[in-house]
Amino acid sequence: MALAFCSSLRFSTSTPSPPSPSLPLRTSPTSSSLITVRSPQRMGARSLRARPPLRPKATVAVDSPAAGPDASRSGPPRVLLEVKDLMAVIVESGQEILRGVNLTIYEGEVHAIMGKNGSGKSTFSKVLVGHPDYEVTGGSVIFKGENLLDMEPEDRSHAGLFMSFQTPVEIPGVSNFDFLNMAYNARRKKEGLPELPPLEFYSYLSPKAAAVNMDLRFLDRNVNEGFSGGERKRNEILQLAILEADLAILDEIDSGLDVDALQDVAKAVNGLLTPYNSVLMITHYQRLLDIINPSHVHIMEEGSIVKTGDLSLAKQLEKEGYRAFSVS
Numbered sequence: 001m002a003l004a005f006c007s008s009l010r011f012s013t014s015t016p017s018p019p020s021p022s023l024p025l026r027t028s029p030t031s032s033s034l035i036t037v038r039s040p041q042r043m044g045a046r047s048l049r050a051r052p053p054l055r056p057k058a059t060v061a062v063d064s065p066a067a068g069p070d071a072s073r074s075g076p077p078r079v080l081l082e083v084k085d086l087m088a089v090i091v092e093s094g095q096e097i098l099r100g101v102n103l104t105i106y107e108g109e110v111h112a113i114m115g116k117n118g119s120g121k122s123t124f125s126k127v128l129v130g131h132p133d134y135e136v137t138g139g140s141v142i143f144k145g146e147n148l149l150d151m152e153p154e155d156r157s158h159a160g161l162f163m164s165f166q167t168p169v170e171i172p173g174v175s176n177f178d179f180l181n182m183a184y185n186a187r188r189k190k191e192g193l194p195e196l197p198p199l200e201f202y203s204y205l206s207p208k209a210a211a212v213n214m215d216l217r218f219l220d221r222n223v224n225e226g227f228s229g230g231e232r233k234r235n236e237i238l239q240l241a242i243l244e245a246d247l248a249i250l251d252e253i254d255s256g257l258d259v260d261a262l263q264d265v266a267k268a269v270n271g272l273l274t275p276y277n278s279v280l281m282i283t284h285y286q287r288l289l290d291i292i293n294p295s296h297v298h299i300m301e302e303g304s305i306v307k308t309g310d311l312s313l314a315k316q317l318e319k320e321g322y323r324a325f326s327v328s
């Protein structure tokens, strides 16, 4: 199955026409409270991913918000994310999970968070995107100079935050193509640009799909419906490629991937990196870090970051286990 998946996800040049959009959306079911699929008239999208590109790398004939070089981007790297003493509890139980997280990410940096099961890594990332299961009880998060914690999840997405969940959800009844088109248009609308009709969006999308080795046939299928674990992950990276977030949070993007797919996905992530965006990865395995090569590796324990270093930290972890870093 895994090998079949890999070979089936090569870019197919024999698909000249775009998938036919199946608007209007027939259903809007969702298994995640973070997802919003609205009618085309209201033109919303999956709330956390509606962040079309600021700096498209593909050459497309669309009036993208930043289709050319951005002269204002000169100078030293800017701080993208500054997390100070962040504390959060589970809303339902009041259980404290984050106990003072500190983390600063500059443009162009790649950070990896590692840590034992249950140490709070996913909770941290979900708190950043505004997941309603958690309540922030202390600390601050500044994203691109703005108070992230004051923003609705959808606005966090529009501001340039993208999150790939550990288990990407299915959206039955909504084709991948329509979903990506809506997400892209939601951002364009926010930028005051006209929405991109399906044909033009297809021109923008197809080189992105090629870059992540995504077979174009997957665009006509419903979002993640019947996708294998690896296909879902690859689809997440396609969404990231379309939306070109400033900060991409990738929660265990390597889980469930066979060795070839891991290489593909990691290389696709590398291909999306620019001096102006950043990635925050959560992973258990050095094999992903060997390809993406993070500038910073953090170890989380019991809801806070207890050690920070470079890739050598991950190598040491692989050899010695978490006992070597435990502070408890």
Ligand SMILES: Nc1ncnc2c1ncn2[C@@H]1O[C@H](COP(=O)(O)OP(=O)(O)OP(=O)(O)O)[C@@H](O)[C@H]1O
Binding pocket: 090, 097, 115, 116, 117, 118, 119, 120, 121, 122, 123, 124, 133
């Ligand atoms: N919504 C929730 N309801 C109940 N418990 C939760 C919830 N979210 C997180 N937890 C608990 O908080 C702790 C931290 O969970 P989290 O998913 O952040 O850990 P993690 O470091 O990402 O773990 P893993 O490496 O296994 O993915 C766990 O004990 C988990 O069971």
